[in-house]
Every structure is written in structure tokens, then in C-alpha cells.
Amino acid sequence: MKVRRWLADRWVMGVALLVLGYLTLPIMVVAGLSFNRPSSRLSYDFNEFTLDNWKQPCATSDMCDAVVRSMQIGLIATVASTILGTLMAFALVRHSFRGRSGLNGLIFLPMATPELVMGTSLLALFVAAGVPQGFWTIVIAHVMFCMSFVVVTVKARLSGMDRRLEEAAMDLYASEWQTFRRITLPLVLPGIVAAALLAFSLSFDDFIITNFNAGTTVTFPMYVWGASQRGIPPQVNVIGTAMFVIALLLVGATSLRGRRARRAALAVVATPAGKP
Amino acid sequence: MSALAHVPTSAGKPAPPPVRRGRNRLLPYLLLLPGAAWLLVFFALPLVQLASASLYDPAGSLSTGYAMTWAFSNYPDALQAYWPQFSRSFLYSAIALVLALLMGYPLAYAIAQKAGRWKNLLLVAVVAPMFTSFLVRTLAWKTILSDNGALVGLLRDVHLLGPDGRLLATPIAVVLGLTYNFLPFLVLPLYASLERLDPRLLEAASDLYASPLRAFAKVTLPLSMPGLIAGTLLFFIPATGDYINAELLGTPNEYMIGNVIDSAFLVRLDYPQGAALSFLLMAAILAIVFVYLRRAGTEEVL
Numbered sequence: 001m002k003v004r005r006w007l008a009d010r011w012v013m014g015v016a017l018l019v020l021g022y023l024t025l026p027i028m029v030v031a032g033l034s035f036n037r038p039s040s041r042l043s044y045d046f047n048e049f050t051l052d053n054w055k056q057p058c059a060t061s062d063m064c065d066a067v068v069r070s071m072q073i074g075l076i077a078t079v080a081s082t083i084l085g086t087l088m089a090f091a092l093v094r095h096s097f098r099g100r101s102g103l104n105g106l107i108f109l110p111m112a113t114p115e116l117v118m119g120t121s122l123l124a125l126f127v128a129a130g131v132p133q134g135f136w137t138i139v140i141a142h143v144m145f146c147m148s149f150v151v152v153t154v155k156a157r158l159s160g161m162d163r164r165l166e167e168a169a170m171d172l173y174a175s176e177w178q179t180f181r182r183i184t185l186p187l188v189l190p191g192i193v194a195a196a197l198l199a200f201s202l203s204f205d206d207f208i209i210t211n212f213n214a215g216t217t218v219t220f221p222m223y224v225w226g227a228s229q230r231g232i233p234p235q236v237n238v239i240g241t242a243m244f245v246i247a248l249l250l251v252g253a254t255s256l257r258g259r260r261a262r263r264a265a266l267a268v269v270a271t272p273a274g275k276p
Numbered sequence: 277m278s279a280l281a282h283v284p285t286s287a288g289k290p291a292p293p294p295v296r297r298g299r300n301r302l303l304p305y306l307l308l309l310p311g312a313a314w315l316l317v318f319f320a321l322p323l324v325q326l327a328s329a330s331l332y333d334p335a336g337s338l339s340t341g342y343a344m345t346w347a348f349s350n351y352p353d354a355l356q357a358y359w360p361q362f363s364r365s366f367l368y369s370a371i372a373l374v375l376a377l378l379m380g381y382p383l384a385y386a387i388a389q390k391a392g393r394w395k396n397l398l399l400v401a402v403v404a405p406m407f408t409s410f411l412v413r414t415l416a417w418k419t420i421l422s423d424n425g426a427l428v429g430l431l432r433d434v435h436l437l438g439p440d441g442r443l444l445a446t447p448i449a450v451v452l453g454l455t456y457n458f459l460p461f462l463v464l465p466l467y468a469s470l471e472r473l474d475p476r477l478l479e480a481a482s483d484l485y486a487s488p489l490r491a492f493a494k495v496t497l498p499l500s501m502p503g504l505i506a507g508t509l510l511f512f513i514p515a516t517g518d519y520i521n522a523e524l525l526g527t528p529n530e531y532m533i534g535n536v537i538d539s540a541f542l543v544r545l546d547y548p549q550g551a552a553l554s555f556l557l558m559a560a561i562l563a564i565v566f567v568y569l570r571r572a573g574t575e576e577v578l
Contacts, residue, residue: 004488016386019379020401023459026416027405033419044418045425084311095304103308106315112509113319114517114561116534120541120554121322124329127338127547144318147311205410207520208534212541224411228524232415240412247407251400 027244034237041231053234057242060233066223067239073135073219074203077142082196084143085150086188092151093158110148118145119212126213133215141213142206146199153198157191193254201247330551338545350552358536358553365532366560368447368522369515372454373462376511379455380462384503385496387463388470402463405456414453414524421449421525450530453521461510469503470496505572513561533557 037050058064088107091097110118122141126133165187169179207221214222224236329342330350336342355362387398405413420427421443431437443449473496481491497504519534528535533553540550 012382012386013390015379015382016390016398019383019459020398022379022456023405024401025420026413026456027408029416029419030408030412033416044415045422046419084314087307088311091304091307095307097304097308103312106312106320110315110319112513112565114513114557116517116519116537117326117554117558118319118322120537120550121326122318123541124547124551125318125322125325128325128329140318144314147314151311201406205406207411208517211538221409221411224409224415225520228411228415236412236415240408244404244408248400248404251407 030237030240030244033234034241036234036237038234044232053238057235057238060235062218063220063223063227063233063235063239066218066220069135069217070204070220073138073142074200076139077146077203078196078200080139080143081146081150081199082192085147085195085199086154086192088147089151089154089158093155107148107151110145111152115145115206115208119209122209123212133213134217137213137215138210138217138219141209142203145206145209146202149198149202150195153195154188154191157188157194161187190254197250197254204243326551326554329547330555332548332551334546334548336548338547342547347548350548351556354549354552355556357549358533361531361536362533362553362556362560364530365516365534365557366564368451368454368530368532369512369518372451372458372515373508373512375451375455376459376462377508380459380466380507381504384463384466384470388467389473389475399467402460402467406460410457411520411524414457414520417449417453417456417525418444421452444525445527445530447526447530449525450521450532453525454515454518457518457521458511458515461514462507465506465510466500466503469500473499501572505569509565509568513565516561517557 032046033044034053035049035051036046037048037052039045039047053059088103092100092103119141122137122144123133126137131137161184166179166183169183170176174182205221206219207225210219210222211225218226220239224232227233227236328344331344331346331348332342332350333345333347334350334353383402387395387402391398419425422428423442423444428437428441428443431443432439432441437443477495477499478491481495482488486494516532517534519532519538522530522532522535537550537553537557540546540553
């Protein structure tokens with residue numbers, strides 16, 4: 001029995017590691033290809049090792065323009081969707097109001113609707129309203145689909161929060177604003193930061209919705225899409241690898257900061273209570 | 277924590293909620309207004325616009341304008357013209373879903389129950405693919421499945437593929453790409469459910485002479501149901517609407533409905549047809565989701 005269970009344990013872990021291999025293989029290939037000098041523009045095979053792609057990531061200037069544009073769109077969409085979504089999360093968790101279930105539906109639906117449908121329907125709206133498509137229509141679309149994810153993320157953090165910490169602050173004569181500024185905000189901040197990072201990565205990586213609402217504006221995913229027909233410059237893999245490394249570092253940093261922020265907030269509550 | 281021991285004097289008994297003054301009754305609506313308005317104008321209203329565009333006169337064009345003729349015939353016409361792509365979308369995403377379940381369940385189970393202190397690291401490894409661009413990752417599969425690549429060479433050597441057999445530009449490549457791209461969406465909710473599974477329940481089952489297989493069917497599987505349902509939906513909905521994998525890893529013979537809708541709106545500029553197909557896709561997905569949720573008997577997932 002014991003031997004069989006030992007085997008069963010290892011069997012599951014073995015399959016899991018194989019699947020993880022399947023999930024990580026493409027990233028390793030992307031990293032590898034970033035050091036590749038392809039034999040021709042349309043070749044996807046390894047040819048020979050070079051550092052040129054990393055030394056001159058912007059050799060194809062169109063690509064770097066697209067990356068910069070994606071970052072601008074990502075930043076604007078992140079700020080707007082994080083603010084709007086956080087406000088909604090506060091209202092949903094902290095207040096009672098009429099029409100809650102309808103609103104929950106409105107927030108949930110964008111996450112359950114295929115991107116294709118959201119992209120085409122926005123296109124239909126912009127065309128019908130005579131709005132020329134470009135940078136700002138992309139921003140509008142991104143704020144729309146990022147917002148629901150922000151609401152869900154911040155809501156989770158808010159509802160898991162210990163209300164007694166705020167009550168304690170109020171009992172100790174903190175004003176509503178002071179309580180919000182020194183207790184609520186620091187405690188919710190990791191949730192807001194996580195939501196903002198999620199929004200940025202969703203926006204930066206979006207292709208389908210962007211494709212329908214971009215007009216002639218080219219974002220990084222749209223550049224890759226277009227280039228896949230003409231031949232991909234190897235620098236695309238440099239960007240892909242750099243994105244991966246930066247995201248990995250950010251995740252590490254935020255999980256550390258989250259822990260520290262929580263400790264800091266607890267200290268704020270604890271300090272006045274500790275002094276008689 | 278010791279300093280916090282002072283707090284419960286006021287919080288121990290259920291304190292009445294703070295008295296809300298007049299302005300506070302308006303506050304939730306003020307907080308909600310900008311976000312809700314944004315979603316109404318840029319999510320709900322476009323759907324209405326898409327519905328009406330799907331009923332435009334198909335004889336119109338973007339330059340001459342479309343007349344609203346309530347042309348319900350757009351729907352059967354579009355379906356008739358693109359039935360292969362439409363049904364293929366659901367076929368491919370269903371096969372990919374089965375593959376993803378076979379891979380994702382053991383993975384989620386192993387991370388939740390067997391990983392010990394490696395749990396967080398393995399979780400990061402599951403999400404890691406999403407750290408880099410979807411399109412760049414999908415293009416990497418072109419290299420992996422390439423005719424000159426090691427994988428195809430190996431499969432040819434062991435005669436799983438004929439001497440001219442290919443992986444790229446076949447349905448296999450598209451289904452593998454779909455499975456790969458949406459697998460994390462299946463694994464994460466499944467993990468969340470399995471993480472809460474008390475291993476003592478499995479011990480109890482085996483003490484009561486249940487075989488591991490029976491313990492799985494009677495204990496693990498039912499308890500992981502909420503995660504399983506959420507995960508399959510999070511996988512199935514985007515996979516059915518995806519057309520990046522079909523475009524980059526397949527040929528027009530593998531095109532899914534997304535490819536057709538993309539060309540209807542952006543190349544052929546046939547808005548009524550594109551809108552009708554978009555709506556059909558959404559209706560079909562909603563119908564499947566609804567039936568599935570009824571069958572699974574859980575509504576709390578949403």
C-alpha cells in the first residue's frame with residue numbers, strides 16, 4: 001500500500017513537471033531565438049549565435065515605435081482603469097446601494113465575453129458614431145476591458161481586510177480621512193498595485209480587441225502580427241525576453257512590498273495603542 | 277500582535293455600523309458613476325450597436341452607408357457560408373479543452389497537494405508564460421514545430437510521422453497552440469479548489485478501503501468541482517474566440533470563426549456579415565455555458 005501511494009505521489013508530480021515543461025518551453029525558445037541570427041527573414045529556425053539583436057534592439061525602428069506606443073497606451077489605460085475600478089470596488093464592498101446585482105453583471109460580463117465580440121462591437125459603435133479610430137480608441141477599449149479585472153482584484157483585497165483595524169483607528173480619534181490615509185489605503189495598496197500590474201500586462205499584450213479598433217495605429221502585438229507575414233525581425237524575441245524578465249522581477253518585488261506594507265500598517269495601529 | 281490585544285475592547289461586541297450622514301448616501305453612487313458609465317457606453321452600448329449592424333441591409337457598403345432593413349436572413353446566410361469555420365472553432369477548442377484537462381488536473385493537484393514548500397515557485401512557473409507577449413510565444417511554437425526542428429525529426433525517426441510528415445500548418449499545431457495558450461486559465465482556478473482539499477479526507481477514504489481511483493472519483497473530483505467549472509469556462513470561452521493560433525500555426529484549412537470575422541470587418545468590410553457571425557459566436561458560447569452550468573448544477577461559480 002505504502003509503495004503504491006509513493007508511486008502515485010511521484011506519478012502525479014512527474015506528469016506535473018512534464019506539463020510545466022510544455023508551458024515553459026516556448027519562453028526558453030524565445031530567449032534562445034533572441035540570440036539567433038536567422039538565415040533568412042522568413043526562417044524561424046536556429047541558425048547561429050549572435051549578440052547583435054541585444055546590442056541593437058531598435059535596428060528595426062518600426063518595432064521600437066510600436067513598443068513605445070504600447071507602453072503609452074498601457075500606462076494611460078492602467079491609470080484610468082485602476083482609478084475607476086478601485087472606486088467601484090470600494091462602493092461594492094463598503095456601501096449598500098440599489099442595483100447591485102445589475103452592476104455585478106455589468107462588471108462580470110466583459111470578463112466572460114469573447115474578446116472578438118468586444119472588439120467587433122466597439123468597432124461597430126465607433127463606425128456608427130463616426131469616431132476615427134486610432135490611439136485614443138485603443139485606450140478607450142483597453143480601459144473598458146481592464147476595469148473588470150481591477151474591480152475583482154481590489155475587491156478581493158478589500159473584503160479580506162480586517163475592519164477592526166479601521167474601527168480601532170476611529171476609536172483612537174483618527175478622522176475619517178486620517179483613517180483612510182493611514183490605515184485603509186496602505187492595507188489595500190498591494191491589491192491596487194497588483195490590479196494595476198494586471199491591467200498593464202493585459203493592455204500591453206492585447207491583440208484581438210486592439211486589432212479591431214486601431215485604425216492605422218500600430219501597437220507591439222499588432223507589429224508582431226503584421227511582421228509574421230513579412231518576416232519577423234529577431235529583435236522581437238529580445239523584447240519578448242526582456243518583458244518576461246521585467247515581469248518576473250516585478251512579481252518578486254511586489255510580493256515583498258506587499259508583505260512590508262502590511263507590516264507597516266499593523267505598526268501604525270499598534271503604536272498609539274502601545275502607549276498608555 | 278500583542279499590541280492589538282487592546283483593540284477588541286470596542287470591537288469585541290458587534291459594534292453598530294458608523295452612522296452615515298446625508299452626503300454618504302450619495303457616496304456609493306458617486307464612486308460607481310464613472311466606471312459604470314464607461315462600461316455602459318463602451319461595453320453594453322456597442323453590443324446593441326453590433327446587434328443592429330448584424331441586421332443591416334447586406335447590399336450596403338461602408339462608403340455608401342448601411343440601411344437598417346431588419347435583414348434577419350444575414351444570420352442563416354453567414355452560417356451557411358462559414359459553417360466549416362464555425363464548427364471547427366468549437367471542435368478545436370473542445371479537443372484542446374480535453375487535452376488541457378488531462379494536463380492541467382495533475383498539474384493543479386500536484387501543486388496544491390504535493391509541492392510543499394515549492395508551491396509558490398511552481399505557481400509562478402504556471403503564470404510565467406503570460407509574462408511575455410502572447411504572439412511572440414505563439415510564434416515560438418513555429419520554431420518548435422518547424423519541419424527542420426528536433427521534434428519533427430524525432431517523430432519522423434520513430435515513424436510517428438511519415439518522411440514528409442509535418443506538424444506545423446496542421447490541425448495538430450493549432451490545437452497544441454490553443455491548449456498551451458489557455459492552459460494557465462484552467463490550472464489556476466482548479467488549483468484554488470484543490471488547495472482547500474483536506475488530505476485527511478483522502479486518508480479516511482483509503483482507511484475505508486476505497487481504491488485510489490475510487491477515492492479520486494468520490495472525494496477529490498466532487499470537491500474540486502467549482503474550480504473545474506470555472507477553469508473550463510475560462511479556458512473554453514477565449515479558446516473558441518481565438519484566431520491567432522489558427523493564423524500563425526495553421527493554414528486557411530484550419531481557420532476558425534475568428535479569422536472569418538477578422539476578415540469580414542477589416543478586409544472585406546462586410547459589416548453585416550461580420551456582426552452576424554460575432555453575435556452567433558456569442559450566442560453559441562452563452563448557450564453552451566448555460567447548459568453546462570445547469571448540468572454541473574452549480575451557479576455559485578459565477
